[in-house]
Each structure stands twice: as C-alpha cells, then as structure tokens.
Amino acid sequence: MGNLARLRHFPLARWGRAGVFRLLVGKEGWPLQFRAPETHDHLMRLASPHIYVHLPFCQSLCPHCPYNKRRYQAELASQYGQALLREIRAFLELHPDFRWETLYFGGGTPSLTPDIIEQVIALLAPHASPAPEIGVEVHPLHGTHAALARLHSLGVTHISLGVETFHAPSLRLLARGYTPRQAEQAIDQALRQGFACVDVNLIYAIPGQPPAASIADAAKVATMGVDQISAYPLFGFEHTPLASIMARKGLKPVSDRERLRAQKGIARTCLERGWQRASVWSYIRPGVRPYTTVTRESYLGFGAGAGSLVHGHQWFNTFSIPAYIAQGERKPALVLTMPPRLRRFHWVYWRIYETRLSYRAYRQRFGREFKKDFGLLAFLMKGLGWAREEDETLILTERGAVWAHRVQAFYSLAGIDHLWRAGMAEPWPDRVVLM
Numbered sequence: 092m093g094n095l096a097r098l099r100h101f102p103l104a105r106w107g108r109a110g111v112f113r114l115l116v117g118k119e120g121w122p123l124q125f126r127a128p129e130t131h132d133h134l135m136r137l138a139s140p141h142i143y144v145h146l147p148f149c150q151s152l153c154p155h156c157p158y159n160k161r162r163y164q165a166e167l168a169s170q171y172g173q174a175l176l177r178e179i180r181a182f183l184e185l186h187p188d189f190r191w192e193t194l195y196f197g198g199g200t201p202s203l204t205p206d207i208i209e210q211v212i213a214l215l216a217p218h219a220s221p222a223p224e225i226g227v228e229v230h231p232l233h234g235t236h237a238a239l240a241r242l243h244s245l246g247v248t249h250i251s252l253g254v255e256t257f258h259a260p261s262l263r264l265l266a267r268g269y270t271p272r273q274a275e276q277a278i279d280q281a282l283r284q285g286f287a288c289v290d291v292n293l294i295y296a297i298p299g300q301p302p303a304a305s306i307a308d309a310a311k312v313a314t315m316g317v318d319q320i321s322a323y324p325l326f327g328f329e330h331t332p333l334a335s336i337m338a339r340k341g342l343k344p345v346s347d348r349e350r351l352r353a354q355k356g357i358a359r360t361c362l363e364r365g366w367q368r369a370s371v372w373s374y375i376r377p378g379v380r381p382y383t384t385v386t387r388e389s390y391l392g393f394g395a396g397a398g399s400l401v402h403g404h405q406w407f408n409t410f411s412i413p414a415y416i417a418q419g420e421r422k423p424a425l426v427l428t429m430p431p432r433l434r435r436f437h438w439v440y441w442r443i444y445e446t447r448l449s450y451r452a453y454r455q456r457f458g459r460e461f462k463k464d465f466g467l468l469a470f471l472m473k474g475l476g477w478a479r480e481e482d483e484t485l486i487l488t489e490r491g492a493v494w495a496h497r498v499q500a501f502y503s504l505a506g507i508d509h510l511w512r513a514g515m516a517e518p519w520p521d522r523v524v525l526m
C-alpha cells in the first residue's frame with residue numbers, strides 16, 4: 092500500500108473533499124475561504140481567556156518544518172519582540188478588564204528567545220486569573236538546568252519538549268542538531284524542575300525510521316515519567332524542502348502500512364501502561380489533566396502568522412515577519428467568518444479529535460440536538476466501527492483514531508498546507524480558498 096496522505100492534492104481527492112464537506116456543512120460554508128478583511132474593528136474588540144504567542148526564531152531550520160519561522164538574527168528578534176509587545180499593549184488598551192487563563196508560547200523555537208517570553212509574561216501578569224497556565228515549547232538543546240529553571244521561575248507550568256525521536260539517523264535527516272543522549276538529558280532536566288506537565292513531542296513515519304524505533308521512543312519516554320506524549324506522523328507538507336532532500340538521498344515516503352504499524356504500536360505501548368488517549372495524537376499518564384492548545388473553543392493569537400478564533404470568527408496575522416514588525420496597528424491579514432453550521436461542525440470536528448463528543452455539551456453550547464444536526468455522521472461512525480455511543484456521548488474507538496488520522500490528512504492538513512503556503516508567499520493575500 093502506498094502513502095495515502097500524498098493523494099490529498101489529486102483532483103479526485105479535492106472533488107471527494109468538496110462533496111463530503113458540502114454534505115456535512117452545507118452550501119452556506121462553501122467554498123471554504125479566508126479573505127483580507129474590509130474592516131477589522133469588530134474583530135479587534137473580541138477577546139478570549141486563552142492566548143497564543145508566536146515566537147518564530149530558530150537556530151537552524153529543519154527541512155520538514157511547515158511552521159512560520161525564520162533563522163535567528165539578534166536585531167530582527169529584538170524588533171520582533173518590540174512589535175509583539177506593541178500588539179499586546181494595543182489589545183490591552185481596548186480591553187482594560189481583560190483576564191486570561193492560559194498563555195502558550197509556540198514557534199519557531201520559543202526557548203531561543205527567553206527575554207521576549209519574560210517581557211510578555213510581565214506585560215500580561217496584571218491580567219492573569221488565579222492559577223494561570225503558561226506553556227512553552229522547548230527545543231532539547233535548551234533543556235539545560237539554567238534555561239528550564241529560568242522558565243520555571245517566570246511561572247511557566249507546562250513544557251512541551253520537541254524531542255521528535257531517539258532514532259539517530261532520523262534526527263540527522265531532520266537536521267535536529269542534537270543526539271539521542273542530549274534529548275534524554277533534556278527530558279531528565281525538565282522532570283526535575285517540577286513543572287505541572289512535561290509533554291514530549293514524538294514524530295513517527297520518518298523515512299528510514301523503522302516502526303519498532305517509533306514504538307521504542309514511546310516506551311522510553313513513558314518509562315522516564317513524563318506526563319503527556321504527543322505523537323504524530325511526519326507531515327508531508329509540500330512547501331517544505333524535505334521532499335527534495337529525500338529525492339536526493341533516494342528515500343521513499345513511509346507507506347501507509349508502516350505508518351499504521353508505528354501508530355498502532357505507539358497507542359498500544361501507552362494504553363498497556365494504563366495511560367489514556369487524550370486526543371487522536373496524544374496520551375496522558377493516569378491522573379494527569381490533558382494539556383492541549385489546538386482544541387480550545389476560543390483563543391487569541393499574537394505575533395506573525397498567529398491565529399485567533401473567537402465567536403466563529405477565525406483570523407490570522409500576517410505571516411511575514413518584516414510586515415508584522417512594520418505594521419502600525421493590530422491588523423488581521425486573513426479572516427474567515429463561519430456560518431452557523433460550519434461553526435457547529437468546527438466544534439464537532441475538534442471534539443472528535445479529543446475522542447469524546449458529549450451530546451449534552453452540544454445541546455448546552457448550541458441549544459440544538461446533535462443527532463438532528465449530525466445524525467448521519469454519528470450513524471456512519473458507529474456503523475464503520477469508528478465510534479461507540481455511551482451515556483449520550485460519542486466515543487472514538489482505536490479504529491476511529493486510525494481513521495481520524497487519515498481524514499485529517501485529507502482535510503485539515505490539505506487546508507493548512509494551502510493556507511500556510513499562501514500566507515507565507517505574500518504578506519497580505521486577498522483571499523485563500525482552502526477547499
């Protein structure tokens with residue numbers, strides 16, 4: 092069996108996506124597209140207690156990386172930090188009574204610019220609710236005692252370590268710049284600091300990485316005592332240089348069968364240890380509260396390319412770092428205002444991703460019956476063995492989790508690939524049609 096995810100850009104796949112999307116969401120949401128906003132005052136008045144801050148600088152660039160990032164330059168990073176503080180200050184001036192609950196620094200490599208992290212936390216501190224959660228993505232090379240102790244002293248509670256794998260040839264292919272031993276030491280250090288949650292990111296289905304190595308990665312990390320494992324397959328985003336490196340080295344993409352072996356093996360490794368599945372991608376140790384940013388019902392993004400989602404409006408800042416630094420005001424580059432059914436479907440999609448969808452929660456959230464709106468979806472998922480129903484809750488099965496990955500490759504990843512590619516190609520695009 093070949094690599095199914097690669098088929099997502101074929102015309103037939105696009106046609107199939109369109110058909111299923113229209114069936115589930117209806118004509119109103121079609122075509123799914125982001126546009127440059129004509130006015131944005133109404134968006135700037137929206138707030139959410141969940142904040143995402145994008146810090147785009149990296150010491151070196153990994154060839155598989157689809158994110159909005161740039162090689163670190165001290166002067167540019169300092170200008171970016173000033174622009175970021177300006178954007179947050181402009182928001183706070185409009186929202187003097189603002190209270191936030193969670194703050195997450197993603198990237199890029201946030202741990203490369205701890206001074207900016209410190210300044211942002213200091214600016215937002217007066218607006219924190221009691222017991223706020225602060226998460227930071229940390230590169231294993233920054234997993235030293237001094238760097239982690241500094242983050243801990245700033246009030247950081249959650250660490251997400253981008254270990255990716257302990258398989259040395261895969262680390263070299265992805266140009267990660269550290270050895271398996273250094274990755275292990277970074278985990279050790281993070282566990283010693285007393286963070287509320289240490290999450291380790293793992294990537295499987297890297298060309299040349301045997302499924303057994305991916306399964307061993309999960310077993311090792313679970314044994315070390317981390318709180319959460321987020322394991323996802325290497326995404327074949329078309330706008331990254333990895334494809335040409337693989338062609339040069341004669342490496343083939345991992346087949347769907349191998350990917351599945353790794354995915355199922357990782358799931359088994361975690362579940363057999365009594366861990367729970369917290370989402371399609373992540374597992375938590377017993378007694379730990381899952382930590383996630385992508386599934387929040389609303390969030391506010393600051394920084395270049397940062398996304399926000401509030402009351403059915405989703406918008407992105409310009410992805411261009413120079414344009415972000417130069418802009419004189421808070422200004423979204425691309426906006427999607429979801430029609431009501433798309434808004435409900437969006438909610439349903441992320442609850443399925445979290446593996447549990449409560450019909451009561453749907454009723455409370457939208458004042459409508461889930462079965463009336465998405466009965467066909469529930470019927471199909473149960474019929475295919477992807478989900479079971481229990482106490483007014485649709486629960487994803489392990490088989491469903493496997494298929495959720497495939498559906499993601501066809502829908503979300505195709506959409507994200509398109510949006511990020513267009514967003515990175517020009518600072519202020521007129522519109523981006525996702526499907």
Ligand code: SF4
Pocket residue numbers: 148149151152153156157158160198199200230253
């Ligand atoms: S994978 Fe992480 S460290 Fe590598 S270039 Fe992307 S954001 Fe930077």
